[in-house]
Amino acid sequence: MLMLLEKRTILEHVLRESTGMHDVLLAEGGEHADLATTVAFALAKLNKQAPARIAQDLVAELSKHPELAGITIEAKGPYINFIFGREYVSETLKAAVQPGYGSLEKKTTRVVLEHTSANPNGPLHVGHIRNSIIGDTLARAFRKAGYRLEVQYYVNDMGRQIAIVVWGFIHLDNTQAVGEKEDAHIARIYIAANREIEKDPEITQQVNELMQLVEKGDTPTVKKFRNEVSRCLEGFEVTMKNLNVAHDRFVWESDFIRNGYTERIINRIRKLPQARQEETLALDLSEFGFENKYVIRRSDGTSVYAARDLAFHAWKGANFDRVIDVLGADHKLIGAQLQCTMKLLGEKVPEIVHFEFVSLPEGSMSTRAGKFISADDLITEINKRAYDEVTARRPELDEPARRAIARSVGLAAVRYDIVKVSPEKSTVFNWKEALDFERQSGPYIQYSHARACSILEKAGPFEECYELETPTEIALAKQIAKLPMVIERVIAELHPHILATYSRELADTFNSFYHFDPVLKSEGKVRNRRLTLVKAAQNTLKESLETLGIDAIRTM
RNA sequence: GGGCUUGUGGCUUAGCUUGGACAUAGCGCCGGGCUUCUAACCCGGAUGUCGGGGGUUCAAAUCCCCCCAAGCCCGCCA
Numbered sequence: 244m245l246m247l248l249e250k251r252t253i254l255e256h257v258l259r260e261s262t263g264m265h266d267v268l269l270a271e272g273g274e275h276a277d278l279a280t281t282v283a284f285a286l287a288k289l290n291k292q293a294p295a296r297i298a299q300d301l302v303a304e305l306s307k308h309p310e311l312a313g314i315t316i317e318a319k320g321p322y323i324n325f326i327f328g329r330e331y332v333s334e335t336l337k338a339a340v341q342p343g344y345g346s347l348e349k350k351t352t353r354v355v356l357e358h359t360s361a362n363p364n365g366p367l368h369v370g371h372i373r374n375s376i377i378g379d380t381l382a383r384a385f386r387k388a389g390y391r392l393e394v395q396y397y398v399n400d401m402g403r404q405i406a407i408v409v410w411g412f413i414h415l416d417n418t419q420a421v422g423e424k425e426d427a428h429i430a431r432i433y434i435a436a437n438r439e440i441e442k443d444p445e446i447t448q449q450v451n452e453l454m455q456l457v458e459k460g461d462t463p464t465v466k467k468f469r470n471e472v473s474r475c476l477e478g479f480e481v482t483m484k485n486l487n488v489a490h491d492r493f494v495w496e497s498d499f500i501r502n503g504y505t506e507r508i509i510n511r512i513r514k515l516p517q518a519r520q521e522e523t524l525a526l527d528l529s530e531f532g533f534e535n536k537y538v539i540r541r542s543d544g545t546s547v548y549a550a551r552d553l554a555f556h557a558w559k560g561a562n563f564d565r566v567i568d569v570l571g572a573d574h575k576l577i578g579a580q581l582q583c584t585m586k587l588l589g590e591k592v593p594e595i596v597h598f599e600f601v602s603l604p605e606g607s608m609s610t611r612a613g614k615f616i617s618a619d620d621l622i623t624e625i626n627k628r629a630y631d632e633v634t635a636r637r638p639e640l641d642e643p644a645r646r647a648i649a650r651s652v653g654l655a656a657v658r659y660d661i662v663k664v665s666p667e668k669s670t671v672f673n674w675k676e677a678l679d680f681e682r683q684s685g686p687y688i689q690y691s692h693a694r695a696c697s698i699l700e701k702a703g704p705f706e707e708c709y710e711l712e713t714p715t716e717i718a719l720a721k722q723i724a725k726l727p728m729v730i731e732r733v734i735a736e737l738h739p740h741i742l743a744t745y746s747r748e749l750a751d752t753f754n755s756f757y758h759f760d761p762v763l764k765s766e767g768k769v770r771n772r773r774l775t776l777v778k779a780a781q782n783t784l785k786e787s788l789e790t791l792g793i794d795a796i797r798t799m
Numbered sequence: 800g801g802g803c804u805u806g807u808g809g810c811u812u813a814g815c816u817u818g819g820a821c822a823u824a825g826c827g828c829c830g831g832g833c834u835u836c837u838a839a840c841c842c843g844g845a846u847g848u849c850g851g852g853g854g855u856u857c858a859a860a861u862c863c864c865c866c867c868a869a870g871c872c873c874g875c876c877a
Contacts, residue, residue: 269817281820402877404876404877522875543875548877549877572871574872599805599871602870663813664811669805683824683825684825684839686839687825693837693839744823744824747825751824758841759841763836764835
């Protein structure tokens with residue numbers, strides 16, 4: 244299954260043996276080769292010989308090596324190129340036509356992945372869903388890579404924001420408009436309550452009282468908080484379902500007060516040499532480069548968010564082998580403080596994937612100020628566009644069929660538009676790009692897949708043949724061969740955009756093949772081998788799309 | 800003020816971990832391709848001081864230092 248990885252390992256081993264170098268500088272060969280090495284440069288320096296000469300000699304030696312049979316080895320100046328032969332291509336095809344291609348071997352490692360975890364004070368907006376889509380794509384990649392995975396949503400149900408919501412529901416007109424979604428309703432009250440607070444700072448005191456009541460466990464107040472948070476989460480779940488995003492478990496922050504975990508972790512922190520107990524309990528992490536003290540408990544004895552978060556992560560660490568959080572860049576400092584403290588406590592240190600902010604052309608988003616584009620609005624708009632597009636292209640289909648395709652196409656556009664950018668890049672939301680269904684979009688990849696499906700459907704039964712000939716055929720097979728390694732890289736680097744780039748390149752290569760090498764019009768063995776290749780490409784596109792959380796629709 | 804992240808053709812973007820062969824692609828622009836397997840496509844062309852400066856190296860978008868710009872963070876908020 245891991246053909247490419249296997250070849251690489253063998254090559255590395257042989258190269259080490261024949262050069263005596265530890266680092267044999269093996270890399271992807273780009274357009275020149277499947278793999279290539281620049282080790283001749285390094286040897287040139289040691290041996291005081293011309294690099295090209297060394298490369299030539301090395302190629303002569305390597306070509307005789309029995310383990311490298313079937314690999315074309317050539318020196319191009321100082322570069323040594325390795326081009327894999329027919330066996331590699333046919334093995335790739337055999338693997339790639341199998342269901343589930345790209346999956347790695349099952350592992351016993353239990354992984355917990357937390358993502359989204361937005362405060363329940365208004366609908367998910369285009370910033371939050373960057374978190375959802377990065378997190379959900381990573382989750383799919385982890386499952387594809389064979390890990391045992393649980394996906395969690397951490398519900399912040401005792402924050403100031405939610406106290407403001409509850410205050411609004413008590414003191415303001417709280418009627419829900421007809422057809423108004425729960426999370427949109429909550430945002431409306433939250434925004435209104437914030438306006439009142441600006442006008443009358445006295446209200447802040449009332450909000451503080453609500454927070455204290457919750458911390459004390461006052462039943463009616465706790466119930467009010469839970470009620471509004473639950474309603475907001477209902478709205479979130481609708482949005483996430485529309486994005487093909489799912490969680491296995493919702494974990495409530497306040498549970499970590501009630502079950503005593505927070506108290507327990509505070510008692511352990513108190514014993515750390517870095518603990519400073521004055522009015523507050525805080526950690527002095529300056530020896531690790533953190534300037535400010537890390538407050539764990541307030542002077543009034545109540546816990547802060549950080550304490551609950553530590554309790555939550557200790558619980559995760561006790562139940563899973565790897566703990567991964569997907570968090571916005573605004574959490575970088577507190578994330579690092581959390582990691583540092585977990586280490587001091589001897590607990591499992593969470594791995595954190597940070598993504599930079601999404602802003603609007605007019606500036607940063609704010610739920611409080613009502614300045615945001617909700618994910619629901621984006622989905623509605625994109626589905627409308629997709630439906631018009633499908634109707635224009637496929638007028639013969641009935642409405643439900645067109646609606647179904649439009650939904651999948653819209654979803655593909657949203658997810659791909661967000662996942663294609665590397666997480667550490669801050670972005671500005673752009674309607675034009677979000678609504679683009681052309682190249683470098685999700686629908687573009689879906690389209691390639693649909694074309695492949697169409698060919699296979701028209702072809703009917705055929706005998707599989709794994710021997711390819713033309714350059715476009717071989718180029719496509721070699722692209723197909725990379726999927727398992729791409730999955731592995733996504734997991735190793737926690738960078739889902741690698742899969743997005745790969746999938747687009749695979750679609751490019753398929754479209755090129757589609758253009759140059761006729762399939763159905765060819766005959767005999769050529770037809771069979773091209774159909775086999777189309778089947779492998781279709782399956783690889785399908786597995787890639789589904790790992791991206793995009794529907795691999797058969798027609799569009 | 801300090802810290803983290805980013806800066807690649809007009810716009811968006813890959814590559815940076817592990818330095819190496821003409822810097823990846825898309826949008827837009829110019830030109831071409833549907834009696835042919837779905838043109839949401841394909842082919843060709845123009846467009847780059849890889850933010851700026853210094854350094855290391857046979858070789859720097861990639862490593863090191865300085866500077867500039869943008870985003871984020873620096874609360875007994877969450």
